[in-house]
Amino acid sequence: MAVHGKKAPHPFLSSVIDSDEYLEVYCQPCNIKGERLPAHGFCTDCNEHLCGTCFKLHMKHKLSRNHTLLDKENMPKRMHAPTSSSVHLHQSDELTKACLKHQKEMIKFYCHDHKELLCSVCVTLQHSATLCKVDYIPDISVDITDSKYYNDILRNLDRVTDLCQKISEDTRKRTAKSEKSLTDAVADIRKFRKEINQRLDELESQTEDAARALQEEIRINLKTVERNCEDTATSLKTTTDFIKRLNATGQADRLFMELKMTEQMIEEYEKKVQQVTSYDLEEYAFQANDELSAFLKNDMALGTFSKKTANKPNVSSSDHVRTRQANRQTEIGVKTSGDKEMCRISGMAVFTPDLLIITDNLNEAVKLIDVRGQCVIHQINVNGKPCNITAISSTEFAVTLPFRKSIQFISASSSRLSMKTALKVNGECYGISCYKGRLVVSFCNPAKLQILDVNGTVLSDFTGENIFSNPVYVVACRDFIYVSDWNKGTITRLNWQGDVSGIYDVMDGPYGITLANKGTLFACDYSKGVIEEVSDDCSKGNILMSDLKRLETTCWCEETNELYFSNFTSDAEYDNFLQVYKLS
Structure with missing residues (x-):
């Protein structure tokens, strides 16, 4: 039987040798996994003999269902034997790393298109020859030792290592700088508190000075009142004694004149006494500054911490964009x-x-x-x-x-x-x-x-x-x-x-x-x-x-x-x- 398609030959066996030496036919895909099973068909597109299972899967899989397949009666009865330059049909002793997707399979291939390491199941299901350029690792690793690729990878490793060390050192420096800034901020807090204390001391001193000035003014006024009262009392006593003496000695004329003069003097003294009694001696109470009282009642912080600059290198310090002018x-x-x-x-x-x-x-x-x-x-x-x-x-x-x-x-x-x-x-x-x-x-x-x-x-x-x-x-x-x-x-x-x-x-x-x-x-x-x-x-x-x-x-x-x-x-x-x- 034959099913026609237009696909290219499988890359792993595309380089069959022009040799007259033939081998017993067996399933070539299974042979890659170390199993040698009799062939029951042949794919002309892949140029591979297939066992019964692979033959059926080849017809069902969407990547190979249009390939041209030959059944057992029509397939080539013999196959070419590989030479040293052909595809490796044996498994390298170094291919022992398990596939991450298929844990029971070993990684043996590399896809150049997807830059992925693959096992045979990966190749069959996702990276067929019609879609990807896939190579068997032993075929392409021959000249890898001390190659330019090897040296480039080492240089890149050194570069990333140096970058990590530089970032680590920069981070340590920036951490120390950040910690110092907070230490300085605490010092500024104490300085600010000291300035507040000094200012409060000044305000307290000014208020106390004002109180002392009021006290001194009151004392001066009281002394003036006392002195005026004492002078008035002394003058009145002298006048009283003199009038009594005139009366006792019978000096009627002088007594009459003195009494008239004293009568006028009494009116003047009464006015002075009224002035003294009208002196208003105030009592005082402290009235706190409204803004300072509000500040003390207000549940606000002494200050806030603001970022000086962004700590991330090579990043813009502004997260905002102005939308208006x-x-x-x-x-x-x-x-x-x-x-x-x-x-x-x-x-x-x-x-x-x-x-x-x-x-x-x-x-x-x-x-x-x-x-x-x-x-x-x-x-x-x-x-x-x-x-x-x-x-x-x-x-x-x-x-x-x-x-x-x-x-x-x-x-x-x-x-x-x-x-x-x-x-x-x-x-x-x-x-x-x-x-x-x-x-x-x-x-x-x-x-x-x-x-x-x-x-x-x-x-x-x-x-x-x-x-x-x-x-x-x-x-x-x-x-x-x-x-x-x-x-x-x-x-x-x-x-x-x-x-x-x-x-x-x-x-x-x-x-x-x-x-x-x-x-x-x-x-x-x-x-x-x-x-x-x-x-x-x-x-x-x-x-x-x-x-x-x-x-x-x-x-x-x-x-x-x-x-x-x-x-x-x-x-x-x-x-x-x-x-x-x-x-x-």
Whole structure:
């Protein structure tokens, strides 16, 4: 029987010798495995005799089913004997490594196409002569000793070994450098603590000096009173004695004149006595600095650790890609003649595209800013240190006063601000945002988030250390509330029921946040000095601006595509100015 195909001869027996010497026919594939079985057929494509089992498999296997096969009656009755230059029909003594796929078979072949070491089963099932260039290992290993390939492999081994040693040494050096940086950081902590102690000592000394100055003033005033009283008493006693003497001696004329003069003198002395008795001797009590008291109550760290540079060699130090271009427009000076302190812009809200309202924490003021005219139009004192501000309507705003535990409502026009009612709350309120008449307020002491109506009724109360530790700023929109938490280093997204649905946790010191268009928000990182654009689901963020000084808060104007932000550095060059950037 014959089945026609178009496949090439099997490579292992393709080099049959032109010899007149013939052998008894046997199955050549089985002979490779050390078994000599009688042949029951012949494949003209593979040029091999096959036993009954191999003959049947040859017809079934998809790689050989189209080969031309001759049955026992039509197959060649004799086969050529191999010579020393032909295929090795014996197994080398060195071929003793088991195949990883077929543990009972030894590796004997190499596939050049797949660069794999193979056993005979691998060759039969996956690397047939029609698909791959396969060689019997003893045939191709004759000249391997001291060959170029052998030397190349050794050089590559040496190269990788040297690389491993270099990486190991570099790792040891970088580990030592990292450990030293932390040791230095601990030293900086102690230095910082020492500076704090020194500053507190100075403040204590200044306060004690003020107390001593008050004491000295009181002593001087009391001595003056005592001296005046003693002088008056002495003068009155002398006059009394003189009048009595005139009366005793019967000098009526002189007595009359003296009594009239004494009568006038008594009126003057009564006035002096009234002045003395009206002297108000005050009692004093110590009133702690509000900011220092808040600092002591606040559960915040002494500082944070930030990475100086990436430790991995040949890797970019930035994991973020800027998606917008920020171009600086201008800076607006916000300090006025009525300010006693350096400015601290802790909150901002857009009034109109040309007007901005800010809170100045240190000067206890709310200011109306003309963005185009770059000046302060009007300011009012709110009798407390304001933190954040939000728009309630087109002309009304709400300001948080943490230490007064209240929210102050303010009315605004194009040229003036005015105070309205105040709303008491049950904690030190910091961040505030309003959406459709609902106020979202963050509290740092204790840490919580509340939703209130404009009358002060608490609609929802979200507390728990697992959610917040030190929530400072909030922004709200239709579906979500975003909260920046200083201690946790996170921006958290919650729905209006308080369920957390996203956390952005790659910031060191998140502070002011503002909602932008395109479903993102801008966030200030006080510690890193960068502004990040964070996705609305808080899954990723891109650095928008970097190399900035201690960022406090930020505000976005959608109509003009302008981003405002402030710094709090204790340096007038930065703190007294509002920064304006145009985004594209």
